[in-house]
Amino acid sequence: MQFTFFHLMPYRPLDMTERHKHRAAWVVLPNSLYDPKKGADEYQSYIDQLVYAEKLGFDVIAVNEHHQTAYGLMPAPNLIAANLIARTSTVKIAIVGRALPLVNNPVNIAEEFAMLDNLSRGRIITGFVRGIGNEYHATGINPYWSHERFQEAHDLIVQAWTRPGPFAFEGEHFNNRYVNLWPRPYQTPHPPIWIPSMGSSETIEWAADPARKYPFLVTFSGRDLVARYLNLYREQAKQFGYECSPNQLGWASPVYVADTDARAREEARAGMESLFNDYLAVPFQMLLPPGYTSLSSMKNTMRIRKQLGAQKRHSLEELMESGTVVVGSPKTVRDELSALRDKTGASNLVTMLQFGVLPDDLAKRNMEMFASEVMPHLKD
């Protein structure tokens, strides 16, 4: 397996009582709750953790993009990536991803990734996403055009990386008289593109297309959904007439390891429960603005939601039960991860070893235990 150490960079000193006076830790949460001195400490801790992951033997270190939220302090993840390039030497650096529909000139994204690829001499992995629904509230971009803008921005960026410039790009949303990247990407034909997704059939079909074969990552989902989506991808590849390789398949999961199951639960509880209940939880109208998903999947979502009733807090046990998070002794974690690997044939594991309010000392021990007690057993 290939191991990625992924960070969201949550703002841990958040006053949770204040947080719950607002709809979400996103968009409408007053930024007077952000203390820059504490925030600067957060950045320092998190970047140190990412750098340390190279020493521990992770294959990839990864960051991503979110806007106007305490859930993740990286509205501009490429700034962090640039910092990581300077402080590491061989590890791959993944930005998974940039939210393509949210920008008005995707060439800027192509340019920044090309710069990072040159600066790192080809250590960059890119990721293309549409952003969480909240991001459309944060940026004002119309979610109705989210899919169209994503497709078009993707085409523009890949062409910018691969076609000799200058050329003109003529789209519905993006029109560029001159596309002519200086610098061009370091890797040939271009840096790898990963597609992290909560799983939608449209995205799976698009990513698995033989013209793309983009590695697909299921994020924040229980083990059954991970297996279902990854097998959908595999089936889709077969329908396209090819067998997908293990590195096309992956999933992302918060993981916590300690010497015993009981200790792991005790130490992980506050971090895991805060991640899902305090940072990530948002009302439906923010998470899924109209157009963000296709009309047909939205109709299904509405029906399921009606059956489920009101949202309540998730306990650590529920999150473990569904396999959304993996918590336990080295053996428990190894068994859980290898079971899902064997069930799906996926070889790309994206771990989140700092999550929610989990403090630095526990995050560091978690990383070390994962690297020494889990990783070696699952390496190919």
Added chain:
Amino acid sequence: MAGELSSHKVRGVTVRARRGGSGDPLLFLHGANGLPVWLPVFDLLSQHFEVIVPEHPGFGASDNPPWMRNIGDLAMYYLDFIEAFHYPVHLVGQSLGGWAAAELAVRNCTRLKSLTLLAPAGIRIKGMLPGDNFIWDAEEAVRNLYHDQSIADRILAMPMSEEDADLALTTRYAATKLGWEPRWFNPSLERWLHRINVRTLIVWGKNDKLFPVEYAKRWGDGIPASRVEIVPDCGHVPAVEKPDVTAKAIVRQYAETR
């Protein structure tokens, strides 16, 4: 029966519509929540007009042609639509429908007899933010439309079939397409309001929580032959909350055009 659904095809696009009454044609353009039921206000108006309430392309069960991408497309569609009538029409628009009606009128008033804008979207007063009806939850979105909360209670208590829920979702998608960004306005519209050269009535609920009542004066200032009517104890939808006042004001303007 008044208000029964029929379908209309104009330039290859089929839309649903409710109609009733007889007299000069009155075209009512609905708001972001889509084609309403046959409301008491339509009964009142149908004593004087042939009332036609089409469902916009892209909304509910009407066709959704791929070229329908913005409010200007909707306005041009309705210019085609009213050419099918033998007589000029009295055009009434509620909120999003009022925006479409104003966009139509600045383009071409020759087929209009009069214009009525009921709390229209479409312009922006800096420093006077509309309510964010995309972030409101389902209950807030109903409650914030009405001053009289017993109306909201009734609407919220109404059961909705799965089919109606699907149509409502389609409508919500279509409204998002037209109104998300810039939020409920067209930066160019206000400077062309002087092009509207028919009698225009602007009706606004004094307690509108979506578009503050201050917008009424701005519309009145922009449109030359206009009159502004502020309705007390009324939220964003005077046609529903104060049907008598709304119908009376429209009929009064109608009398002035004869």
